[in-house]
Amino acid sequence: MPVVDPSSLSGRLVAGDRGALARLISWAENGDPRFAAELAPAWSRVGRAWRSGVTGPPGAGKSTLVNALAGRLRATDKRVGILAVDPTSPFTGGALLGDRIRMEERSSDPGVFIRSMASRGSHGGLARAAIDACDAMDVAGIDEILLETVGVGQAEFDVMSAVDTVIVTLCPGAGDGVQAMKAGILEVADVLVVNKCDIAGADRLATDLEDAVAARLSIARAAKQGWQPPIVSLSAALGNNIEGLVEAIGRHRAHLERSGLDQLRRARRVEQVRRVMLEHLGERLWGAGGLRELAERALAAGDPPYDVAERLAARVLRGANP
Ligand SMILES: Nc1nc2c(ncn2[C@@H]2O[C@H](COP(=O)(O)OP(=O)(O)OP(=O)(O)O)[C@@H](O)[C@H]2O)c(=O)[nH]1
Ligand SMILES: [Mg+2]
Known part of the structure; x- marks a missing residue:
């Protein structure tokens, strides 16, 4: 090294x-x-930390779960990094404070590093920043990285595409299994958590999810890895069966390590290179070629935007390959 x-x-x-x-x-x-x-x-x-993403509908108990999971991992002396991504989304409505207070419990522990990250205006910026933050934590010697996102938009989906194990957290009631399937959230699951197993409807939700997994409905990510997502029923608030989740993550990790983790991670890095490169390229081309002025002139003359974009792209490509 x-x-x-x-x-x-x-x-x-x-x-x-x-x-x-x-x-x-x-x-x-x-x-x-x-x-x-x-x-x-x-x-x-970079590459020694295990990256788990916790996603799911608002209020499913993600922050409570991340906190409980961190506690469990600390008991085995793992260094833990927590990244709460975009906790100020309109869906969570000020949950940042609540998250901070809950996570405070862990913050006096030098073996836990906690950070929250708000979404940026730029497209894809959130995923980029989250990946970078994970890389920095990895270099700093953190063993287990836990990311929390509310699974709704493209940016959150992009964040989840960049972790090793995606934990989709659901709970009985609002945001239950059927809702989740409609929202396409199961698609990214490596492990499914039925949280709040202490309240009514949790068994029913677990059965619905078992049916969905057995029918291989909407579990594209896991299917690609030759993996069947286990369903873990637990109570994050009461601390019941957190070890079941730790074990499920461990099994998923062992599966990936046997079946091509390096390849998966490399594919993610290739995607990162593609994005960063296109971002650079786009900014440089737009800045250098007087493209803005050309676009303004063409639009002022009444040309439709797609035609203008195509003409400008053709112009740039001619310049690159004369
Ligand atoms: N009964 C019960 N309530 C729980 C459990 N876990 C979490 N809750 C409660 O569910 C509510 C939401 O929990 P959070 O951890 O903030 O949920 P979240 O998914 O992080 O919410 P957002 O970040 O706002 O999307 C809180 O009132 C928790 O106390 C559980 O196992 N059982
Ligand atoms: Mg939360």
Whole structure:
């Protein structure tokens, strides 16, 4: 492994310095180029952490579960990193404070690093920042990364595409199994959690999900991995059967490690390269070629936007391949 200068920010990150980690994550969040520059010397250390994403409808108990899971993992001395992605979405309506308070329970523990991340205006920016934050935590020596997102939009879907194990959390009542299937949320599940098993309707929900999994309905991600998502009934609030979830994550991990984890992760990195490259390219082309002025002129002349876009693309490509 290459030697990293211990006095540099990268060096402090490798040593697990929380201040260095916090700074890098802030840069990641702001799209600051210093992030890439500081992570690069330590890049060979990325890949040791296991990344689990917890998603599901608003109020399903995701934050409570992440908190309980962190506690369980701490009991086995794992270093845990928690990233609450976009906790200020309109769906959660100010849940950030509640999340923070619940997570406070863990924050006095030096083995737990907690961070929340609000969504940015730019498209795909949230997923990029979340992946970067995970990479930084990975380099800092965190063993288990837990990401929480509300599973609704494309940005959240993109975040989930970038983790190793996706835990879809449902509960009886609003946002139950049928709703979840309609919303396509089961599609990304590696593990299905029926939370709030202490309240009525939980057994019914678990049975519905078993039927859905048996019929291989809407579980595209797991099917691609040759994996059948287990259904874990638990109560995050009461701390019942959290170990069942830890075990399910462990089984999924073992399955992937046997069946091509490296390949899966590499495919995700290729996708990351594609996005970053297209973003750079788009900005440079748009900035350099006077394209904005050309677009304005064509639109002022009454041309339809798709025609204008196509003409400008053709112009750029001619320039690239004369
Ligand atoms: N009865 C019961 N209630 C629970 C359980 N787990 C969580 N809750 C409650 O469900 C409510 C929502 O929990 P959260 O953990 O904030 O849910 P969330 O999915 O993070 O919510 P958002 O982030 O707002 O989407 C809270 O009032 C919790 O106390 C459980 O196992 N049983
Ligand atoms: Mg929450």
